[in-house]
Amino acid sequence: MFTYAEEVNCLSEKDSIAIKLNNINYGTKNVEILKGITGNIYKGKITTLVGPSGSGKSTLFSLLNGMRSPQTGTIIINGKNINEFDPLQLRREVGIVLQKAVMINGDVFKNLSLPLSLQGKTLAKDKAIEYLKLIGLNESFLHRQAADLSGGQQQRISIARSLINEPPILLLDEITSSLDQASQHEIEQLISNVNKEFATTIIWITHNLQQAVTIGHDTWVMVDGKLVESGSSNLLENPKSDEVKQFLKGGDK
C-alpha cells in the first residue's frame, strides 16, 4: 500500500521524466550540429524522432548513450546527471540500436552474446533462441556467419542484441529501413511489446511518418539541429510551425 504522499509522488511530473534535456549544444570544430535542444522524454513512452536527413537525430542519440558529450547544457537521465554515471553503466542502461547494423566476426550466437560476453557472462543457448524467435528468425540462424546474412536479417539481430542488456531506455535509429512491409510490421509489434511488457522507454528515429503516428505516443521533430516541435504524436497531423509543415510536405528532403 502507498501512503498518500508516495502516491502523489509517483504521479508527479518529475518522476515521469526519463530524460531531461536542457539547452544542449553540440558541434565539431567546423559545424554546429545540435543547437539549444530542450525537452523531456517521458518514462514508459515511445517517442518518435523525425526530421530531415542531417538534422542531427543520430548525433543526439550518441549524446544520450554517452558516446559523446555536449559542449553546453545538461542531460538528466532518470533524475541523475549523465556525467555522474559510470560510462559503462550508462551505456548498459541506455541501449542503442545503431543506424548501421554492425556485426562482429563470427556467428549469430556470438553476436547475440556480445553484450554479456563483454561483462564476462555467457548467454544461455535457450535464451538466444528465444531472442531469435522474437525477431522472427528461427533456430537455424544461430550458427550462421553474421557477415553472410542479408541487411534486414542483420538489422534484426542488431535489435535483439541491444535487448540482451535489458536496458530501461532504448534508442532505435532507423531500425526498419532495410525491411519489407511485413517484417517492418513485425518489428513494430515487437518493439510495442517490449515497451508494454518491460515499460521500456523508447526513442525511435524513423523516416516513415506513417510509422511515427501509429507507433509513437509522443513525437519530436528536429530540423537543422533544433527541436522545432514536440508533443503527442498527432502533432504530425496538424503541425503548428512552418518548418514542420515544410518538412512534412517535402517528405524526407
Next chain:
Amino acid sequence: MSYLNLSLTLIFVLIPFFLSKHFKLGLEKDTVIAAVRSIIQLLAVGYILQFVFESESYIFIILMVLLMIGAAVQNARKKGVSIRGITWKLIVTYSFIEILTQSILIGLKIIPPTAQYIIPISGMLIGNSMVLSILFLNRFTSEVENRRDETELILTLGGTTKQSIHHSLMAAIRASTIPTIESQKTIGLVQLPGMMSGQIIAGADPVQAVMFQLLIIFLLLTTAVITSIMLGFLSYPSLFNERMQLIKSNKIKR
C-alpha cells in the same frame, strides 16, 4: 682495409651517379648526400667506438646506449606525434628492451660485459625496435580506422575501451611482428645476414659467426614482440577520453 682501398670504393658511388645523370633519373644529389653522410657518420661512430672500447668505462657505454635510444625515439616519434606522451612511451619501451635483453645476456654470461659486445648488440636491438615501432604505429592507425564501427558498437553495448580496441590492437601487433618472423624462416637460404657476412669477411670463424647471428636472430624476435605489445598497451588509452569516448580529432597520425 686501408684508406686507399676505402677511397677506391667510391667507384661504387660514381657508378649510380653517372647512370643517374645519363638517364636523367635526378638522383645525383641524393646519391652524393647519402655517400657523404654515410662516410661521416660511420667513421665518426668508428672513432667513438674505438675511444669507448679503449676507455673501458661503463659511463661511456651507458652514454652510448642512451644516445642510441635518444636517436631512435627522435626518429620514431615523428610517426606518432599526436598520441599523448608518445615520447616517453617510446623511451620506456626502448629502455625496457635494452635492460631486459642485456640483463639476460650478461646475467647468464652469454656475452662478456664489455663495450665490444654490449654496444653493437644494443645498436641492432634498438634499431630493430625503432623500425618495429614505426611499423606498429602505422598499422595500429589503419586498424583503428578500419574497425571504427566495431569499436563504436562495443562501446555502445557497454564494453570497456580495451575491449573495444582489442581486435585492432591484436591485428596490429600480429601484422607488425610477422615480417620479422617470416624473414627469419628463410634466413641464410636467400642471403647471408649482413652482420654474419661482415664477421666472416673480417676473418672470424664461420661457425662462430653463425652462432652470434643466431643469438641476434632470437634477440630480434623478442624485441619485435615486446616492442609492439608494450607500445600497443601504452598507446591505446590515448585514443579515448576519461568518459570512455573515442577521441575523433586526436587520431594517431601517419
